[in-house]
Amino acid sequence: MIRLMVNGQSYDVDVEPDTPLLWAIRENVGLTGTKYGCGIAQCGACTVDIDGTAVRSCSLPASEAAGKKITTIEGLAQNGKLHPVQQAWLDLDIPQCGYCQSGMIMAVAGLLKDNPKPTDADIDAALTNICRCGTYQRVRAGIHAAAAKA
Template structure:
């Protein structure tokens, strides 16, 4: 089957019922998306499908064949990080870091819809779990990134 991932058409030979997460990680070697719980509760596996944040651990790959899929690998680069990635670093969000790719993808989807989110908007959108408890830093980083995007990208 053909998948549009990060702007490139990729071929996957997986069973149609295989969760998107495993196609991304095991077949296409896009390992930035993490496995956390396997039941769509934690959000470590969050990717964008058609511009919406989706928990890829429960999404059958057959359900996304005609949609644009974006993974953490598309968010930014080491040379040119996305404003969220720069804000994550500036606010010292990561501790263990395991949930961060899913958190960043959820935050990116939020900022796409709400370029200047309130604390309530952030709390409603950020349902990802962080065992390290960095939720206040996540909120601060999202506000910082929103301000940065509004000003043209510098954090």
């Protein structure tokens, strides 16, 4: 049993210590907003926040997240109010298929926490999530929009 703290709730999950956190979240906790894309920390679809840092959960053993504060896309909005990044994504109609966007939004939320007003060069250096639909141009606009509001 591993105790995971996800979105402010505690879950005792019966997984082996080396089970990737992604699959513990999806299959044992039951939150499917966090996505499987590659399993090797390349695409970022599985990005969650752990103790304030954006982490690719497909490549992190669940045991290493035990007891830490995990936030998934389902827990990003607070008290019914969308996070500024979510609001910008809604305002600019950014998602296409949307499959990568949970991870994209979590990665951008992490970026803005570290760097509230990123330049284009900062965005280029920090954001490496894959979007196959190709939403990057609007993602960039969305980051600036969210930064302007925060």
